[in-house]
Amino acid sequence: MNPIYLNIIFKMLVAFCILLVYINLSGKGSLAPISAIDQVGNVVLGAIIGGPLYNPSISITLLMSASIFWAGLLLLVRYTTFKRNIAKDFVDGTSIRLMENGIVLSQNFRKAKLSIRDFIMLLHQRGYNSLEALSDVWFEYNGQMTVVKKGDPSMAVVVVENGVVNYPSLKSLGHDEKWLENELNRLGEKLDDVFLAEVHDNKLWIYPDVQKSSEN
Numbered sequence: 001m002n003p004i005y006l007n008i009i010f011k012m013l014v015a016f017c018i019l020l021v022y023i024n025l026s027g028k029g030s031l032a033p034i035s036a037i038d039q040v041g042n043v044v045l046g047a048i049i050g051g052p053l054y055n056p057s058i059s060i061t062l063l064m065s066a067s068i069f070w071a072g073l074l075l076l077v078r079y080t081t082f083k084r085n086i087a088k089d090f091v092d093g094t095s096i097r098l099m100e101n102g103i104v105l106s107q108n109f110r111k112a113k114l115s116i117r118d119f120i121m122l123l124h125q126r127g128y129n130s131l132e133a134l135s136d137v138w139f140e141y142n143g144q145m146t147v148v149k150k151g152d153p154s155m156a157v158v159v160v161e162n163g164v165v166n167y168p169s170l171k172s173l174g175h176d177e178k179w180l181e182n183e184l185n186r187l188g189e190k191l192d193d194v195f196l197a198e199v200h201d202n203k204l205w206i207y208p209d210v211q212k213s214s215e216n
Helices: 003-026 036-054 060-083 085-092 106-112 116-125 167-172 177-186 210-215
Strands: 096-100 134-139 145-149 157-161 194-200 203-208
Touching (some): 003 060, 096 106, 157 167, 177 203
Antiparallel strands (some): 134 145, 157 194
């Protein structure tokens, strides 16, 4: 068989193994990227793997080194953002509120780097014909918008995620960590045992860490 064909076949096998390991380590979220860094990271990984396949001058060793390094970097970012809310806010960004109780928050459009024209277009694409019908709108970190119409139930706000207090969310509700501790004590819960907590209609809802509960 032509050596060029053998080179391509070996590279394909190596690339397939690397992708298989990466997908299993990163989880199914890598197949349906949520954040911009996931989308860009997957595109770059595909380019790193796909580009050298038909280029005989690029060795299998170089292909493996480059793709493993980039995949490892993506896995490190994914792990760090899962464990640290600060890292996730830095890498992925945060949701930005554009409307509150029917009022357009003009200052937040600058933070979101979103023009009014684009804002209206995104609303029209989702079937909302007028701002008058809307109560709250958030511009999410993946570029999508979350919309609450007037008369609809309010959105719950996550104040504890992955066992870590979300201080900006608490502040947006007019509460602090002391309030959260008092609510947890009233419910007979400890922060260390809470995996997720959200506030809805001024009431705290707790979802414990099942793994820690089973260990205790």
